[in-house]
Amino acid sequence: MTNSEELFMLDAQKSINYLLTRLDFINLDKIGTYFEHLPVDPYLKENYRFRRLSHFKISSNGLIKLPHSRLFQSKEYNPLLGNVVREYPEIDDALVELEDFQKIIWEFFEFCKLYSTSDQIGVHQIRTTSSSQTIGNPAPEGIHRDGVDLIGIFCVSRECIEGGETHLYKLKNEPPVFNQILNKSDLLVFDDRQFFHYTSPIKVAASTSGNRDVFVLTCPGLIAAA
Numbered sequence: 001m002t003n004s005e006e007l008f009m010l011d012a013q014k015s016i017n018y019l020l021t022r023l024d025f026i027n028l029d030k031i032g033t034y035f036e037h038l039p040v041d042p043y044l045k046e047n048y049r050f051r052r053l054s055h056f057k058i059s060s061n062g063l064i065k066l067p068h069s070r071l072f073q074s075k076e077y078n079p080l081l082g083n084v085v086r087e088y089p090e091i092d093d094a095l096v097e098l099e100d101f102q103k104i105i106w107e108f109f110e111f112c113k114l115y116s117t118s119d120q121i122g123v124h125q126i127r128t129t130s131s132s133q134t135i136g137n138p139a140p141e142g143i144h145r146d147g148v149d150l151i152g153i154f155c156v157s158r159e160c161i162e163g164g165e166t167h168l169y170k171l172k173n174e175p176p177v178f179n180q181i182l183n184k185s186d187l188l189v190f191d192d193r194q195f196f197h198y199t200s201p202i203k204v205a206a207s208t209s210g211n212r213d214v215f216v217l218t219c220p221g222l223i224a225a226a
Contacts, residue, residue, distance in 0.1 A: 017115075018168055018178060018190035023107060023154065027100045028184055032157055034095040035127050035213040041088070043081055048136045050127040053088040054096065055221040058109050058119045063102050066120070072224035073147060080141040085224045091125050104187075104215060108152040111189045112219040116149035122221025128212045130161055130204045138164060138199040138212060143172050145192050152189045152217035153199075155182040160210035164202040168195040182214070192218075 038050035055066040071086040095101050105121060112118065130136040153166060158181075167176035168190055177195075182188055190197065204210045 017194045018188065019111070020178075020180065020182075020186060020188050022185045023104065023187050024185050026103060026185060028156055030098055030100055031095065032213065034092055035125070035156065035211075038125065038127050039089050043084065043086055044140060046134060048129045048134050049138075050129070051088050052091045052125040054091040054123050055223060056105060056121050056123065058105075058121065063105060065096060066221075069221075070224040071122075071222050073222055077145050077147040078141050079144070088124075091123060095125075104154050105217065107187065108150075108154075108189065108217045108219070111152070112150050115191060116219050118149060118220035120220040122148075122218045122223075124216040124218075126214055126216060128164075128202060129209065130202045130211070131209045132204055136161075136202045136212065138202065138214075139197075143167075143169060143196045143198040145196055146218055146222065148192045148218040148220060148222065150189060150219045151192045151197065152187060152215075153182060154187045154215045154217070155184055155213070156215065157184060157211070157213040159212075160205055160207035161202040161212060162205045163200050164212050166197065166199045168197050170195065172196055 038052060040047050041049040041051045053071060055069055057064040057066055068090055071088065073081070075083050105123065109121060128136040128138045158164065165179055165181050166188060168178035169176050202210065202212050
């Protein structure tokens with residue numbers, strides 16, 4: 001068992017159920033190039049968010065990429081885009097084949113085994129941008145839950161931005177129990193059944209444009225019914 005797993009289990013015994021750790025062994029340079037040409041998220045009018053989505057199954061034979069599927073959340077969890085069946089392009093096959101990308105999923109799944117019976121994981125590859133004219137909003141739906149067992153947020157890059165602080169709340173109308181900017185290599189894992197979450201808007205700092213690149217992992221994935 002790794003130190004991170006020990007801390008996560010200790011927190012669970014205290015009913016905290018979240019963990020911030022660093023995956024310093026991930027080669028971010030290799031992964032970062034795949035964020036440069038993400039397609040725009042068509043469900044937000046301002047065109048400041050770019051996104052891909054894939055689903056994976058963890059088996060004794062390794063990581064298996066599942067067939068293409070659409071994303072669905074109810075209004076209960078997403079007041080902005082709830083009850084909307086959303087479709088995003090799959091994550092680039094070349095990225096999926098990278099050992100470092102697979103390591104991120106495996107690290108997240110180690111925590112999933114402690115708190116979920118699911119062997120399926122959704123991976124959202126998201127770039128949020130900001131410019132002198134536009135503020136980027138990583139969580140336009142506000143303080144929310146996703147409706148899964150566990151969520152992981154892995155930060156690949158923060159470039160020329162301020163803000164983007166991630167908060168965890170036990171109750172929406174109470175102060176956050178966790179509030180911190182996730183920097184490169186940081187992985188935050190938390191129990192979605194125990195916490196609401198939110199990430200504050202980003203604005204550009206000392207440049208004409210900036211961006212925040214993350215993978216958001218969910219266990220299980222949020223797959224729309226056929």
